[in-house]
Structures are given as structure tokens and as C-alpha cells.
Amino acid sequence: MLYEIRDLKQRYGKGPLSLDIAELSIRSSGITGLVGPNGSGKSTLLKVLSFLITYQSGSIIFDGLPSEGREGAIRREVTYLLQDSYLLNRSVYENIAYGLKLRGDVPDIKERVRESLTQVGLDPEKFAQRPWYQLSGGEVQRVALAARLALRPRVLLLDEPTANVDEASAQLVMEAAVSAANEYGTTVIVATHDLAWLYEMSTDVVSLYRGRVVGSGAENLLQGKWRLTGGYMVREFIDGQAVFAYQPQSGRPNAAMLNSAGVRLFVERPDAAHDMNIIRGRIVQMTLERATDSVLVSIEVGENVIKTRMEAAELNRLELCPSKMVYLTFSYAAVRWI
Ligand SMILES: Nc1ncnc2c1ncn2[C@@H]1O[C@H](COP(=O)(O)OP(=O)(O)OP(=O)(O)O)[C@@H](O)[C@H]1O
Numbered sequence: 001m002l003y004e005i006r007d008l009k010q011r012y013g014k015g016p017l018s019l020d021i022a023e024l025s026i027r028s029s030g031i032t033g034l035v036g037p038n039g040s041g042k043s044t045l046l047k048v049l050s051f052l053i054t055y056q057s058g059s060i061i062f063d064g065l066p067s068e069g070r071e072g073a074i075r076r077e078v079t080y081l082l083q084d085s086y087l088l089n090r091s092v093y094e095n096i097a098y099g100l101k102l103r104g105d106v107p108d109i110k111e112r113v114r115e116s117l118t119q120v121g122l123d124p125e126k127f128a129q130r131p132w133y134q135l136s137g138g139e140v141q142r143v144a145l146a147a148r149l150a151l152r153p154r155v156l157l158l159d160e161p162t163a164n165v166d167e168a169s170a171q172l173v174m175e176a177a178v179s180a181a182n183e184y185g186t187t188v189i190v191a192t193h194d195l196a197w198l199y200e201m202s203t204d205v206v207s208l209y210r211g212r213v214v215g216s217g218a219e220n221l222l223q224g225k226w227r228l229t230g231g232y233m234v235r236e237f238i239d240g241q242a243v244f245a246y247q248p249q250s251g252r253p254n255a256a257m258l259n260s261a262g263v264r265l266f267v268e269r270p271d272a273a274h275d276m277n278i279i280r281g282r283i284v285q286m287t288l289e290r291a292t293d294s295v296l297v298s299i300e301v302g303e304n305v306i307k308t309r310m311e312a313a314e315l316n317r318l319e320l321c322p323s324k325m326v327y328l329t330f331s332y333a334a335v336r337w338i
Pocket residue numbers: 012015018036037038039040041042043044045191
């Protein structure tokens with residue numbers, strides 16, 4: 001494991017806790033996707049992992065040793081790419097060479113710049129001497145990534161790296177990050193809403209909600225208005241369908257998680273069963289998931305998307321494909337309160 005976090009609490013000023021993580025491990029050379037609604041703490045966690053901000057309590061073990069007192073040294077091994085990158089007011093070449101020159105330990109800077117430009121899909125002959133203002137938004141983001149890859153970082157932290165770039169650039173950014181993990185053993189951690197990152201590229205997924213780690217990604221967050229009716233919790237969707245769950249044991253329910261493992265799909269309406277939800281939805285996406293080698297199926301139900309994993313053979317047997325209507329079943333007990 002590269003990071004081992006225990007009992008970490010972080011808040012900005014006198015505000016509420018923005019991170020409250022009992023335990024989280026991030027393995028070396030993997031691609032970890034961070035997922036969660038806006039404000040759930042993804043960017044804050046990236047900043048903590050890069051030691052750019054401090055936390056109030058808890059501990060982080062980095063590479064087997066406590067991080068306390070080593071923050072400066074760790075910061076040199078970690079590099080951080082934001083959603084919108086800024087380049088120095090110089091050529092592409094100078095932007096990438098800058099960090100290498102600061103380090104002073106790279107014998108062939110020219111070659112390293114060429115390699116990293118090629119890695120992000122930019123032809124060095126065409127791009128190296130271009131000034132920054134002759135680049136598109138997607139190219140700026142790729143040059144910024146190339147500048148980080150050139151450093152061969154131990155850890156590459158990416159915060160919504162493909163949110164504001166064209167589709168081709170987004171694909172190249174993803175591929176470059178994956179190749180850094182595979183070729184140089186870089187540990188990649190990416191905060192994103194992009195399902196392709198999360199389920200095609202990631203080897204691990206961490207789900208955050210209100211600063212806490214609530215699962216490993218394929219859980220479904222059923223936010224919104226739940227009401228208590230006849231001893232059950234009920235959540236109505238805009239299409240008139242409703243989902244039932246047992247009441248939480250204690251405390252006020254915030255949001256509900258439905259683990260994808262509890263969801264089954266049928267083409268024909270299955271028979272009703274005791275304390276079992278049966279709802280209808282449309283398949284909107286199917287993604288081969290690298291980490292598990294199964295297929296993640298996303299089904300739209302009212303204003304929600306519910307995800308479930310299936311074996312490819314089972315998908316073929318049921319002849320499922322995007323746009324097909326299906327029935328989903330899950331027991332009332334499959335809904336967990338967080
Ligand atoms: N500099 C700051 N000062 C005060 N509060 C902050 C600061 N940055 C973030 N927060 C708060 O910390 C919480 C977590 O925010 P964070 O940006 O980490 O979430 P996020 O999951 O990255 O959200 P998004 O997907 O919108 O980027 C939020 O409640 C946010 O308002």
C-alpha cells in the first residue's frame with residue numbers, strides 16, 4: 001500500500017468536517033477513482049494526499065512510514081493536475097522543461113520533453129516551439145499533464161482532468177495516465193464524475209459522501225426525499241415508481257446506499273416477493289469494468305441511475321443492450337442508511 005490513512009479529520013477554519021475518514025488504503029501503481037456528489041470531499045482528499053493542506057488529527061502512512069516530518073520530501077514525489085490548468089507564458093517546450101530544470105537531475109531534458117509530449121498524443125515537431133496561447137483548451141491540459149509526466153512522479157493526482165476538454169483530449173489524458181501507471185509504476189488517483197474513468201480505467205474506486213468513505217464505487221446513492229409510511233421508508237421517483245426500505249435503526253436518515261450486488265435484472269416482470277422492490281427502468285450504459293472483469297450496467301429509473309454488475313455471459317443470455325427496458329429487483333434490506 002502506498003497510502004494508509006487512519007482516523008483522519010480535516011476542516012477548513014471553523015467549518016464542519018470536510019473529511020472524516022476512519023480507514024482508507026490506496027495501493028501502489030494502481031488507478032484509484034474518487035467518486036461522490038459535489039462537496040463530498042474529493043478535492044480536499046487530493047490536497048491532503050499531496051500534503052498541500054494539513055489535517056487536524058489522524059495519521060497517514062506513506063510508503064510504509066509515518067508521513068509526519070517527511071511532508072516536504074513526499075511533496076516532491078507527488079504531482080497534482082487541476083481541472084483547468086495554467087501554463088507559463090512560454091513555449092510548450094519551456095513549460096515541460098521547467099520542472100525538469102528545477103530538479104537538475106535529468107541528463108537529457110530534450111529527450112524527456114519529446115517522450116512526454118508523445119505520451120499525451122502531441123507531435124513534438126509541431127508543438128514543442130508553440131507559444132501557450134496557440135493551444136486549444138484540450139491541448140493546454142495535455143501539455144500540463146506532459147509537464148507532470150516528464151517528472152516521472154511517484155504519485156499523480158488528477159482533479160476532474162477531463163471535465164472541460166474535448167472528447168479526443170479526454171481520451172488521450174486517460175491513456176497517458178494509464179500508461180504512466182503501467183510503465184513507470186506511478187500511482188494515479190483521480191477525482192471524477194466520468195464513468196469511463198471510474199469503471200474502464202480504475203483498478204479501485206472509493207466512494208465519498210459528506211467527507212466519509214462510504215463504499216467502493218458500485219454503490220448507488222439514493223438521495224432525495226424519503227418519507228416514513230406504514231412503518232417503511234419510501235422514496236418516490238418522478239415517474240411515479242417508488243422504492244421501499246426498512247427504517248434506520250437509529251438517528252436521522254440522510255441518504256441511502258443500494259449496493260449493486262443486491263440488484264438483479266429481469267426482462268420479464270418477476271413474481272412479487274415479500275419485502276422485495278420491483279421497479280422498471282431503461283438501460284442507459286454498459287461498461288466493461290477492468291477491476292472485476294464484469295460489466296457494469298447503468299439503468300435509468302425516474303431521475304436516478306442505478307448500477308449493477310453482471311457477468312458478460314449472463315448479459316448475452318438475456319440479450320441486454322442499451323435502450324432496453326428491464327425490471328430490477330432488490331430487497332428492502334439491500335438499502336443501507338448513511
Ligand atoms: N478552501 C475552502 N475553504 C472552506 N471550505 C472549503 C474549501 N474548500 C472546500 N471546502 C468545503 O469542503 C467540503 C468538501 O469540498 P471539496 O471541494 O473537497 O468537495 P468535492 O467532492 O471535490 O466537490 P466538487 O465535486 O464540487 O469539486 C465542501 O463542503 C466545501 O464547501
